[in-house]
Amino acid sequence: MPLHERDISYFLDTTLTYLNRVTDNQIVPRDPTIEFQALVFSAYTGLIHLKGEAEGFVYVTASQSFLQIFSTARHSYRVMADETCRDALNDITTDLARNARQHFGPGFHASEPHIFSTVPDDPIEMPPAVFVQPLSWHDELAYFVIGLTPSNTNDPSFSLIL
Amino acid sequence: MTGSDIYKRTAVYERDAATLRLYPQEWKLLLAFDGQRTLEETARSSETSPADALRHAEKFLQNGWIEEQPITLDQYLKRTGTTERTSTVPLASVSHPPQPEPALQTPTASATPPTPPSDKPKERVLRLGAVIDHLLSLADSRSLGYFLAYRVFLRVPLELLQAEEIASVHLAGEAGLARGEKLQQAIAQAVQAIARQPLPESAFASA
Numbered sequence: 001m002p003l004h005e006r007d008i009s010y011f012l013d014t015t016l017t018y019l020n021r022v023t024d025n026q027i028v029p030r031d032p033t034i035e036f037q038a039l040v041f042s043a044y045t046g047l048i049h050l051k052g053e054a055e056g057f058v059y060v061t062a063s064q065s066f067l068q069i070f071s072t073a074r075h076s077y078r079v080m081a082d083e084t085c086r087d088a089l090n091d092i093t094t095d096l097a098r099n100a101r102q103h104f105g106p107g108f109h110a111s112e113p114h115i116f117s118t119v120p121d122d123p124i125e126m127p128p129a130v131f132v133q134p135l136s137w138h139d140e141l142a143y144f145v146i147g148l149t150p151s152n153t154n155d156p157s158f159s160l161i162l
Numbered sequence: 163m164t165g166s167d168i169y170k171r172t173a174v175y176e177r178d179a180a181t182l183r184l185y186p187q188e189w190k191l192l193l194a195f196d197g198q199r200t201l202e203e204t205a206r207s208s209e210t211s212p213a214d215a216l217r218h219a220e221k222f223l224q225n226g227w228i229e230e231q232p233i234t235l236d237q238y239l240k241r242t243g244t245t246e247r248t249s250t251v252p253l254a255s256v257s258h259p260p261q262p263e264p265a266l267q268t269p270t271a272s273a274t275p276p277t278p279p280s281d282k283p284k285e286r287v288l289r290l291g292a293v294i295d296h297l298l299s300l301a302d303s304r305s306l307g308y309f310l311a312y313r314v315f316l317r318v319p320l321e322l323l324q325a326e327e328i329a330s331v332h333l334a335g336e337a338g339l340a341r342g343e344k345l346q347q348a349i350a351q352a353v354q355a356i357a358r359q360p361l362p363e364s365a366f367a368s369a
Contacts, residue, residue: 003313005301005306005307005309005310005312005313006306006309008309008312008313009305009306009309012305031332031333031334031335032308032333032334033330033331033332033333034311034312034315034330034331034333035329035330036315036320036323036324036328036329036330036331037324037329037330038329127316128316128318128320129312129315129316129318129320131308131309131312133308148316150316150317
């Protein structure tokens with residue numbers, strides 16, 4: 001089934017809500033882009049596959065520095081380890097998946113987050129276009145990325161929210 | 163929109179000014195509109211290139227931050243009395259739907275016999291930034307406008323984008339062009355299908 005822009009926006013909104021809760025509303029969304037040829041991956045990535053009423057994927061990818069200050073704000077961690085970065089992204093994307101499941105209902109399936117560093121372990125099929133939203137905090141960048149199959153977005157009259 | 167048009171800032175701008183987020187060059191241009199000078203003069207005074215001035219001004223116009231300032235007969239005659247207006251050409255090269263561009267660009271042309279129609283259709287390009295601005299204007303919020311644009315571009319055949327080496331589209335300040343007729347048609351059809359609004363003629367520019 002197709003997704004209205006309000007539905008697509010939900011994924012970003014719920015991600016921002018989580019990040020802003022931890023950062024005391026200091027996340028600054030930069031100008032987004034639509035990418036046709038390549039995916040953007042930073043040091044660490046948490047990815048969720050979407051099935052059912054939304055087909056594709058959504059992920060958050062962030063630099064180590066971003067995750068470092070994020071973890072410090074969250075848990076006052078001082079020592080930064082690979083595992084800490086993964087934990088931070090796992091929490092971000094687990095929250096995203098849980099909220100999306102609740103929001104969209106039983107016809108929608110979000111996978112458990114797949115956390116990886118640098119590049120994905122398994123190939124990701126590139127949809128015709130992905131939406132990339134840079135998120136800035138303390139001069140460090142994270143990216144919210146969503147890629148949907150075209151059939152999910154064709155009918156403008158349909159909205160899961162309506 | 164032509165380089166000889168005069169614009170002024172609007173009440174909408176006054177209302178929104180405190181919350182607007184623009185690049186410094188955009189602010190410079192926006193604040194230079196005084197309802198007295200032409201777009202060409204405003205661009206020059208704000209040290210903005212004609213192409214950028216046109217692009218920014220169309221964005222301001224679509225957002226309702228500026229509006230065209232009506233002029234007196236004296237001002238009109240003064241402006242049209244000069245036939246050599248070559249310096250306005252760069253700004254006048256993009257059409258705008260409410261008023262046919264050639265009539266505004268060279269008003270004296272109405273006194274000359276009409277030229278016979280050319281066999282060759284006029285080539286034009288589609289400004290991707292204008293497409294995005296149009297979609298943003300249709301959405302309830304800027305954020306939703308971004309996703310509306312995403313839905314539109316998901317519908318555009320990838321091979322047509324690749325053929326013109328369009329690897330990405332910036333949803334703010336995009337300066338790219340769609341040159342091929344097939345890609346232009348595909349984008350226009352996608353806008354119509356998703357937004358249920360036709361693409362405005364102002365999104366096109368002379369090649």
